[in-house]
Amino acid sequence: MRFLLDDEQREFARSLDALLTAADTPRTVRAWGAGDSAPGRALWARLAEAGVLALAVPERHEGLGPLPLDLTVAFTELGRHAVPGPLVETVAAAALLDRLDGAAASTWLPQIASGKALVSLCAPEFGGPYALDPDAADAVLLVEGDTVRLAEGHGRVQPSADPARRLARPLGGTVLARGPAVAAAAAHAAELAALATAAQCLGLGRALLDRTVAYVKQRTQFGVAIGSFQAVKHRLADTLIALEFARPLLDSAALALADGAGHAAAEVAAAKVTAGEAAYAAARTALQLHGAVGYTEELDLALWIRKARPLRDAWGTPAACRARVLAPPPASTGAEA
DSSP: OOOOOOHHHHHHHHHHHHHHHHTTHHHHHHHHHTTOOHHHHHHHHHHHHTTTGGGGSBGGGTOOBOOHHHHHHHHHHHHHTTOOSSHHHHHHHHHHHHHHOHHHHHHHHHHHHHTOOOEEEEOHHHHOSOEESTTTOSEEEEEETTEEEEOSEEOOOBOOSSTTOOEEOEEOOEEEEESHHHHHHHHHHHHHHHHHHHHHHHHHHHHHHHHHHHHHHHOEETTEEGGGSHHHHHHHHHHHHHHHHHHHHHHHHHHHHHHTOTTHHHHHHHHHHHHHHHHHHHHHHHHHHHGGGGGOTTSTHHHHHHHHHHHHHTTSOHHHHHHHHHSOOOOOOSTTO
């Protein structure tokens, strides 16, 4: 199968790249990590104006979607520019509320589409016990078994390998929905979260590779650029191949999820583990070829390197994703015939 984005999707990616390049995201990342969410919220509003968040919200709730493939286009650019905040969690929360419908969906989905509401989502069964950035979010949804709650607060913010990922356990809350439909909706939301995170990983890996290629062209040793050494070329080529291999898997997973295919969960898991491992490998390559300067706080590269491992493990560790890929396919219900 051959995957190509159409002209509109490529133009959408270029416009987001231009928007984020002009936004000075390194300054936003550093402010977010220090607990100042104002620059991030301003950037969030501009992304909403560009239609990013509406892609996860259905038209009946003032959105444009859900459009998984277009979301991967957007989140690849968000990853390329290391945009902080619970963006993945917000689109996952939109997917959850859309499947449940009801009063909570009518209240929150239009606000998500317009960028007025920043929502975090905690689903321990799929993504661990912590909510991302609950201190900056307007709402935190907590899924436990067959119940969804609107959290009333959160515990102490925990340190993370990526300072711009602020984690805390949500506490208590008002019940928004309860019943068998919650588990199915949460599983769907987790798949969308894994897909968006995979797209972030792909963008992050490409940014690390681009920055490293630029560095080895200007850094000299023994009178020549270190990029001319075969060992360096091979390392960069391996990194590029891994990232290129992840791209079609990501597209295939997005199409499967859009179609509601029975194999979508396995496709998403394959994309997540491949893109996550490729991004992590790109971070290790960047660090090795930059040397110690690569992880200094003053160099922006460290902002990207420190995101690689948390993103690789978010919404499905490599081991969990491989297990889902190897799991027997679900029994056919005849609905796809």
